[in-house]
Amino acid sequence: MLKNAWTIAIETLSWIEMQRLSEHIALAKTIKQLNETNPNAIRYAYGLVVETIRRRNLIDTFINTNIAPKKIEEFNLGIQSFLRLYVYQTRVVKNWDKYNLHEAQNIASMARSILGWKTLLQVEPYLGFLLTRKLQPIIDASDNEERLSLETFHPLWFVKYCIELFGNDQATTFLNMSNMPPSTYIRINTLKDSSEEEILQKLYIEGVKLQKVEQLPYIYKISELKQPLNTLESFKQGLFYVQDKASCFAAQTAAPKSGNKIFDICAAPGAKTTYLAQLMQNKGNILSVDFSKRRMKTWRQEVNYMNVTIAEAITANACLPLPFTGEADIVILDPPCTSTGVFAKQPAAKWRLSPKSIENMAEVQQQMIANCAQKVATGGYLIYSTCSITVEENEMVIERFLKEHPNFHLVEIKPELGLPGLHGLTQCRRLYPHIHDCNGFFIAKLKNS
Numbered sequence: 031m032l033k034n035a036w037t038i039a040i041e042t043l044s045w046i047e048m049q050r051l052s053e054h055i056a057l058a059k060t061i062k063q064l065n066e067t068n069p070n071a072i073r074y075a076y077g078l079v080v081e082t083i084r085r086r087n088l089i090d091t092f093i094n095t096n097i098a099p100k101k102i103e104e105f106n107l108g109i110q111s112f113l114r115l116y117v118y119q120t121r122v123v124k125n126w127d128k129y130n131l132h133e134a135q136n137i138a139s140m141a142r143s144i145l146g147w148k149t150l151l152q153v154e155p156y157l158g159f160l161l162t163r164k165l166q167p168i169i170d171a172s173d174n175e176e177r178l179s180l181e182t183f184h185p186l187w188f189v190k191y192c193i194e195l196f197g198n199d200q201a202t203t204f205l206n207m208s209n210m211p212p213s214t215y216i217r218i219n220t221l222k223d224s225s226e227e228e229i230l231q232k233l234y235i236e237g238v239k240l241q242k243v244e245q246l247p248y249i250y251k252i253s254e255l256k257q258p259l260n261t262l263e264s265f266k267q268g269l270f271y272v273q274d275k276a277s278c279f280a281a282q283t284a285a286p287k288s289g290n291k292i293f294d295i296c297a298a299p300g301a302k303t304t305y306l307a308q309l310m311q312n313k314g315n316i317l318s319v320d321f322s323k324r325r326m327k328t329w330r331q332e333v334n335y336m337n338v339t340i341a342e343a344i345t346a347n348a349c350l351p352l353p354f355t356g357e358a359d360i361v362i363l364d365p366p367c368t369s370t371g372v373f374a375k376q377p378a379a380k381w382r383l384s385p386k387s388i389e390n391m392a393e394v395q396q397q398m399i400a401n402c403a404q405k406v407a408t409g410g411y412l413i414y415s416t417c418s419i420t421v422e423e424n425e426m427v428i429e430r431f432l433k434e435h436p437n438f439h440l441v442e443i444k445p446e447l448g449l450p451g452l453h454g455l456t457q458c459r460r461l462y463p464h465i466h467d468c469n470g471f472f473i474a475k476l477k478n479s
Contacts, residue, residue: 249275
């Protein structure tokens with residue numbers, strides 16, 4: 031099993047580097063490529079990949095210091111992936127202190143059988159250095175911002191961005207918390223012909239202890255769990271949906287009512303659609319739009335699974351004028367973003383980004399919100415949300431939108447979760463991992479008058 035897991039991990043990291051894929055997509059691609067079916071190997075490999083890629087800058091700095099004048103980028107992707115995994119397993123897991131020579135030898139032997147002994151021969155002379163050299167001198171030689179970058183495992187440019195946005199102390203707390211996945215939240219699904227109380231009782235019997243999120247209907251925080259959520263019978267029956275508190279808040283902001291007509295833009299994989307339908311008691315109409323055929327396939331599965339009967343799907347690019355007629359009481363836009371609020375769950379994303387990525391994404395978001403505005407009925411609402419904390423993708427998009435669409439204005443969001451928006455846009459709401467125990471999120475609610 032261990033060899034299989036390391037083979038999967040090496041290949042998955044290689045796909046991430048080669049095609050800039052997410053952890054989940056790269057893992058799925060690897061499993062299909064290797065025809066791997068052992069769930070234990072897959073689970074173990076995924077843990078290795080996520081925790082290694084989370085610390086990529088620190089691990090690479092440590093490797094490059096100890097293989098100088100060579101650099102890790104000079105080797106093929108298989109070797110790069112192995113070296114990162116090797117440092118993670120032999121040093122990071124041991125908190126960079128004690129090391130296990132026997133374990134390191136076994137890992138090297140396993141790598142020879144995976145990559146070939148001739149391939150591994152290129153780096154074998156360095157493995158002893160990587161096993162025994164100290165990390166602290168590297169940290170001590172860094173300036174303050176570089177040190178924070180290495181200690182919190184974030185790109186230097188993003189560290190500087192956060193310091194400018196939050197100040198040094200808040201930035202440090204935010205960056206540290208961005209490495210720790212927030213609490214898990216679930217939404218009780220009352221569309222399955224069971225009451226909220228009945229479902230809660232079933233979960234209690236299955237060993238799930240919950241804490242109610244008072245301001246959000248049907249939303250609970252997991253406080254104790256005896257087995258993985260996806261193995262519970264109540265999960266298999268579609269009695270609850272795993273959904274972060276911030277995402278639930280974005281849907282709740284719309285305040286949908288039974289009979290409403292809603293356009294859910296960038297709707298896949300279906301979290302918003304299914305929550306909106308529940309809040310509407312399956313009465314009304316939801317048109318869900320997404321560009322990705324693959325993600326819309328998941329949307330259809332989730333909608334059916336959660337017993338939503340009022341939603342229909344259309345595949346379309348929201349960067350272009352939306353290809354359907356009519357207006358809606360509520361249009362909800364959750365556009366693609368840099369995901370800077372969810373690095374804890376998607377650590378590979380932070381290494382794909384640059385300041386230019388934020389600019390490019392903001393332009394896409396601007397096109398989308400302008401197209402969505404054309405579909406909001408007079409007196410209707412436009413909800414804009416992202417899982418990013420950058421002002422360029424949030425407040426600045428809204429500021430430009432309001433200048434170009436004087437018939438829209440911001441309205442207060444209820445309930446008042448989170449903190450007010452920046453740039454004076456206090457009607458908007460911001461949520462942060464280090465303050466609100468959820469994904470980083472931005473939400474704006476606009477009315478077409």
